[in-house]
Amino acid sequence: MLGEKILQFRKARGMTQSELAGERLTKGMLSQIENGKAAPSMAALEYLAGRLGCEVSDLVDKKKDYTGLLSEMEALKEEGNYETIDQRLADTLPVNMDVDLVLAKLYGLYAEAGYKLRKKDRKRYADLAAEFYQANGLYVNSAKILWAYHEYCRDEWLDWEESYHTLERIRKEYKGNGLEEDTVFQLKLLLDEAIDLMALEEYTTAHQKLKSAIKLANKTNIYYQMDNIYRIAANEALRNNDGEEYLRLLKKSEQYAVFTENEASIKIMPLLRAMYHNMIKHDPSSAMAELELYSAEGMFLEPLYHLEMGRTLFGLGRIEEALISLSQVKLVDYLIHPIDIAMLQSAGIYRALCYEQMGREEEALKEIDHAEKQLRRMPKSIYYQHAVKVKKRLAEKKGTDD
Missing domain, CATH: 1.10.260.40 (lambda repressor-like DNA-binding domains)
Incomplete structure (x- = not known):
């Protein structure tokens, strides 16, 4: 090199x-x-x-023909063998002043392998590839390189700020280069911008992004990811305690899930309706009916199910059963968004309430203190606000008792 x-x-x-x-x-x-x-x-x-x-x-490395090396690396990628890609390219990849298409692709593969192996220092290779593609009018190729970096920032490193900055760069660099005409790309960009903004507590801007996505889809009759867009938009209504709007958006999400035959989105609907009954209507009996439907359809997202079941049982006064269900709520790798994590951590609030109902005041205070400290590190969601209120009330109650 x-x-x-x-x-x-x-x-x-x-x-x-x-x-x-x-x-x-x-x-x-x-x-x-x-x-x-x-x-x-x-x-x-x-x-x-x-x-x-x-x-x-x-x-400078002498110009060589790296076509054979590229074919070999692409075959390794098909196998998912990123460790070998990383090792081979670390030894042979040239830093050449005259980047061509083959080298740009190799730089992109080296960056991707590094991302898979959690090596953030590969961004400069992705930038070299992106710069070549952009200089040669290959804007879609360039966007894909940067998009991969954004996804690893978000999904592997949980660096939401860097993820959003990368999306901003994509939007800025490709303005006027034809990608605005790619509706699927724009919908994907708007959705991911909204997800990142929510993680950064920019709720109003995030909601505006989702509204723009809905408007674009209706204008173009292209409905890519619309079930997810409406479902995530419903979170804002839940945050604002707007039950009517929450159900409207959830119904839209379900319609698009059925239309696109998205089985996962269809299955989760009873769980989301149970959340509505518990958090907005305070109707645990209706929530229980939805949870029974959810489990009958083949339960997944078990931590969220146990959380909602715990809330429902607590509302029904079945405190010991509620505590058992809430004790099964654990953080899992596939739920990585701060709002999802905060939702799971809110189980600690209800465990504290269960202990209070059982007369175990010290355990209740210990549980709510732990939950509040955890939620304090997350975006300031409705779950954090709830934890603060419960902690204050339990502390005041203990002071009165003393």
Whole structure:
């Protein structure tokens, strides 16, 4: 690689980094170049070659045909063998000043393999590929490279801010380049922007994104992900305690789920209606009927089911059963959004309420204190607000008793 070659030439000539850097570069900048963390400009490369007494071509990898290597790496990707991709490309991938389509694809594969292996330092390779695609009018290819980075920021590293910034970059860089005409791409972009914004507590802007998606779908008669868009939009109504709007949006979500035959979205509907009955109508009997329907259809998302069942049993006064159900609520890998995590953590609020009803005041205070501290780190949702109220009431009750 380029940095390694500069290092080899420098050591062969017995030069320190300060001596090679001279007046035009800093020692720190040269160190970044030699470690492969920064790429020199052509002017800087010519300067370094002059001080090393060699030609630029002696430092830059000779142009090779990497078509065979690309075919091999693409075959490994089909197998899901990202570790081998990472190892092979780490040893052979050139840092070439003249990027072509084959190298751009290899850079993209190296970045993707790194993401799969939780290596965030591969973004610069994704940027090299994206820059080549953009310079050559391959905007869809470039967007896919950046989109992959966004997905790993969100799904693997839970870095919602970086994820949203990447979406903003996609929207900015491809404005006027034809992607606005790709309705599916725009719907996908609006949905993911809304999801990230909710994680960042930007609820109003997130809701505006979802409304824009609904408007675009109705205008174009393209209904990509509309069941998810309406379902997530319903969260805002739930947050605002607007039962009528919540049911309207949930009904729309169900209609699109049936239309697209999305079995997972169809199955979850009774659980979402149970949430409505528990959190807005305070009608545990109706919630129980929905939960029985949900479990009869083949239950999944078990932590959310146990949470809702615990709330329902608590509302029905079946406190010991409620505590058993709530004790089965655990965090799981497939629920990663902060709002989903906060929902699961809200089980601690109801466990505290169960302990209170059972006369176990110390356990109730300990449970609500733990739940409030957990929820404090999440977006300030209705669950956090509930925890604060319960904690304050239980603390005041203990003070009165004392």
